[in-house]
Amino acid sequence: xxxxxxxxxxxxxxxxxxxxxxxxxxxxxxxxxxxxxxxxxxxxxxxxxxxxxxxxxxxxxxxxxxxxxxxxxxxxxxxxxxxxxxxxxxxxxxxxxxxxxxxxxxxxxxxxxxxxxxxxxxxxxxxxxxxxxxxxxxxxxxxxxxxxxxxxxxxxxxxxxxxxxxxxxxxxxxxxxxxxxxxxxxxxxxxxxxxxxxxxxxxxxxxxxxxxxxxxxxxxxxxxxxxxxxxxxxxxxxxxxxxxxxxxxxxxxxxxxxxxxxxxxxxxxxxxxxxxxxxxxxxxxxxxxxxxxxxxxxxxxxxxxxxxxxxxxxxxxxxxxxxxxxxxxxxxxxxxxxxxxxxxxxxxxxxxxxxxxxxxxxxxxxxxxxxxxxxxxxxxxxxxxxxxxxxxxxxxx
Numbered sequence: 001x002x003x004x005x006x007x008x009x010x011x012x013x014x015x016x017x018x019x020x021x022x023x024x025x026x027x028x029x030x031x032x033x034x035x036x037x038x039x040x041x042x043x044x045x046x047x048x049x050x051x052x053x054x055x056x057x058x059x060x061x062x063x064x065x066x067x068x069x070x071x072x073x074x075x076x077x078x079x080x081x082x083x084x085x086x087x088x089x090x091x092x093x094x095x096x097x098x099x100x101x102x103x104x105x106x107x108x109x110x111x112x113x114x115x116x117x118x119x120x121x122x123x124x125x126x127x128x129x130x131x132x133x134x135x136x137x138x139x140x141x142x143x144x145x146x147x148x149x150x151x152x153x154x155x156x157x158x159x160x161x162x163x164x165x166x167x168x169x170x171x172x173x174x175x176x177x178x179x180x181x182x183x184x185x186x187x188x189x190x191x192x193x194x195x196x197x198x199x200x201x202x203x204x205x206x207x208x209x210x211x212x213x214x215x216x217x218x219x220x221x222x223x224x225x226x227x228x229x230x231x232x233x234x235x236x237x238x239x240x241x242x243x244x245x246x247x248x249x250x251x252x253x254x255x256x257x258x259x260x261x262x263x264x265x266x267x268x269x270x271x272x273x274x275x276x277x278x279x280x281x282x283x284x285x286x287x288x289x290x291x292x293x294x295x296x297x298x299x300x301x302x303x304x305x306x307x308x309x310x311x312x313x314x315x316x317x318x319x320x321x322x323x324x325x326x327x328x329x330x331x332x333x334x335x336x337x338x339x340x341x342x343x344x345x346x347x348x349x350x351x352x353x354x355x356x357x358x359x360x361x362x363x364x365x366x367x368x369x370x371x372x373x374x375x376x377x378x379x380x381x382x383x384x385x386x387x388x389x390x391x392x393x394x395x396x397x
Contacts, residue, residue, distance in 0.1 A: 033160060037123065039121055042078050052144075052145035052205075056244075057250045060248045062219060064221055077089045081158045091114065092282045095113070095280050096247050109235045124253060125244070126253075128239075131215075135167075137168075138190075142207040143205070143232075145203075169184060187234040188234075191231060317334050317384045319331070337364065346382070347370075347383075
């Protein structure tokens with residue numbers, strides 16, 4: 001049967017390649033919340049967009065190379081699959097690639113070293129024999145990740161999982177329809193329009209189940225632009241086990257300790273890196289835009305409504321609202337230097353107990369959605385108190 005070819009969208013967003021035919025993916029169609037792997041299937045956010053990865057050690061995340069090759073910062077989050085709450089967050093300190101070729105899709109695998117150490121559990125890597133035992137028989141596997149739930153749908157806010165069918169290397173090679181050469185370092189999943197990965201973020205895990213334990217067989221790499229109409233392709237992790245172990249010390253079948261190593265806040269010096277590897281240190285944060293204005297911090301006294309320049313180095317908390325139907329989307333923007341800090345949000349200056357508690361993202365921002373009109377929100381005011389502070393500030397337009 002002749003299968004239709006599709007245009008590639010490279011990376012976590014929509015950067016077009018004229019060579020490769022396929023689409024970078026890691027979203028789930030027909031899936032359900034993945035409470036089993038919610039501690040290890042993690043959301044990656046960078047200046048290029050969203051991807052998925054797997055926490056395989058206290059300071060190591062496994063993902064796709066195209067997710068991190070050109071990023072300037074990276075924040076990693078584990079999200080509760082049922083509530084959407086943040087379980088933990090960490091920042092990337094540096095990334096490791098090994099001969100990734102964007103034109104062929106080969107070696108699309110990367111390790112990210114985290115600045116903060118995370119307690120287990122950790123995802124387990126499968127061996128070549130464990131993966132082949134399922135693959136050769138066309139057995140089932142589980143794909144997990146964040147992203148679009150349909151070709152034109154919205155990204156998921158929680159990790160989703162879906163059961164998919166593996167196909168053997170011979171079957172995949174014989175029916176291969178992408179405009180790049182088939183490689184034995186690929187793992188293929190059978191086409192399906194109702195149970196598949198999809199357009200969006202990439203790098204998520206493909207698990208095989210061995211003795212009741214999920215083990216990573218692949219890292220999500222690419223697939224058809226119209227989700228599920230052709231093979232979904234993953235980078236075969238067992239082909240890179242030696243490389244992974246040489247950098248992280250983590251091998252196949254490693255245990256899942258729950259102790260945390262001391263947090264290291266300085267960039268480690270890597271003395272030996274396997275040949276062909278690339279090591280890139282993430283800059284600390286995106287550069288600030290300097291704005292020459294005097295410091296101005298409105299407090300709960302609510303005297304007047306001064307306006308501060310967006311992303312100035314002296315603003316306190318800026319408010320952006322958007323009415324969507326009967327709900328109000330509220331963006332609270334703080335100085336980028338407050339990224340990763342926890343804040344309490346009050347919906348009036350007289351409210352004694354915080355309505356929300358949030359961790360500010362890589363830009364120092366956070367978003368809440370309220371079941372009321374934006375005019376009511378602005379009338380009552382939105383007030384922010386930084387964790388450890390005794391001062392409550394009004395977020396201003």
